[in-house]
Amino acid sequence: MKFNVSSAELLKGLMDVSKAIPAKSALPILENFLFSLQGNVLEITASDSELTLRTSIEVDSTQEEGSIAVPARHVTDLLKALPDQPVSIKTVSDSSFECGWSSGNSTLPYFPAEDYPEIKGAGEDAEKITFPAQTLVDGINGTVYATADDEMRPAMNGIFFDIDTLSTTLVASDSHKLICYTTDDVQAAAKNSFILHKKPAAVLKSIIGKDAETVDVVFDANTVVFTFGCTTMICRLVVGKFPKYRDVIPQSNSNILKIDRLQLLNTVKRVSVCANKASNHIKFDLKPGQLEISAQDLGFAIAAYEKVACEYSGDDLTIGFKSSFLTDILSNMTCETIVMKFADARRAALIVPSEEETESEKICGIIMPIMI
Secondary structure: OEEEEEHHHHHHHHHHHHHHOOOOOOOHHHHEEEEEEEOOEEEEEEEOOOEEEEEEEEOOEEEEOEEEEEEHHHHHHHHHOOOOOEEEEEEOOOOEEEEEEOOEEEEEEOEEHHHOOOOOOOOOOOEEEEEEHHHHHHHHHOOHHHOOOOOOOHHHHEEEEEEOOOOEEEEEEOOOEEEEEEEOOOOOOOOEEEEEEHHHHHHHHHHOOOOOOEEEEEEOOOEEEEEEOOEEEEEEOOOOOOOOHHHHOOOOOOEEEEEEHHHHHHHHHHHHOOOOOOOOEEEEEEEOOEEEEEEEEHHHOEEEEEEEEOEEEOOOEEEEEEHHHHHHHHHHOOOOEEEEEEOOOOOOEEEEEOOOOOOOOOEEEEEOOEOO
16 A cells, blocks of 8 residues: 555544544454555545444545555554645555655554454445435434433433434433424435434534535444445444334423523523432422422522513412423523423423424423422
8 A cells, every 4th residue: 555645634534533443442453444545535444343434535646555454543643743744655564554754754553454344334125314414413412412321221322213204303312301303304205213322323413514415324224324425424223112202292281381491591500509419309380470490408408499580371380300301401402482381290391492483393302290
């Protein structure tokens, strides 16, 4: 292998896929980048066996094609320390390669490309859909925080992609809260679904650049492949059955609270300072035109309450929530005004953007109350 390339372009390519490099692996070969050079295109692959990232960059000149596995940490650290300039990469023996720049060079070991595990994508029976890139980022951002850490129910540890003929809904739940993000921009010929674990979901949203317009998604029963620009992400899907989330979304909660989202969020944060640190319980006392939020910790003899002006129509109601769950939902919504709909003190409350908000049909949250 022998080629010349801009150090900045090579470093960018490495950083685009570096999130898949494991800190320590049972397969030491996975602590390397796989370089595959064909023509003037260098393909860079990184993998931890569960998640694979692959990108390609154009090189300035190719004098000898080939494939090698290069140590990820050494190459990345070297390029970070170099100012932007042309560098030459060439193999100098059966086990080492040289990275040269204007005033020096470095010799590093490499490993045979044949030792790198084969990365398989989706099968021939795979389904394909296309997401607008920003829609996919917004959907992951709006739901990933609600995923669980549940060894007994792995399906709850990811985002459920519920794909239909008219819309697609991303869903996440940890049993205490449930978040749905629905978009009409993504449709399919037939109903389908998959569960993407929260780790690759977080990686995916972080690597989709602002210049990406669409993301092609190809998936079968075990694997999903996301492709945008020159980058591809391949990962295993969570195997399991996601709960029937639509059955738990309240449809007839008749007690309606309409309030500024940031005002409610900041009030909850202030009052919850005096909540019991183990339970994080706060209490809502609702009356027409008024909301009082309170918390106390009897063990430390501290308490707080705050009255908030609001629009409320319905019965007088006292209901408790875990403040951290409510803060999560309110912090990750982007609307100015929210509507909370209650049935009673024992049943789940529904949180949606107000009808005036443009995304009122996109996102909804459900939070379970706690006994006061």
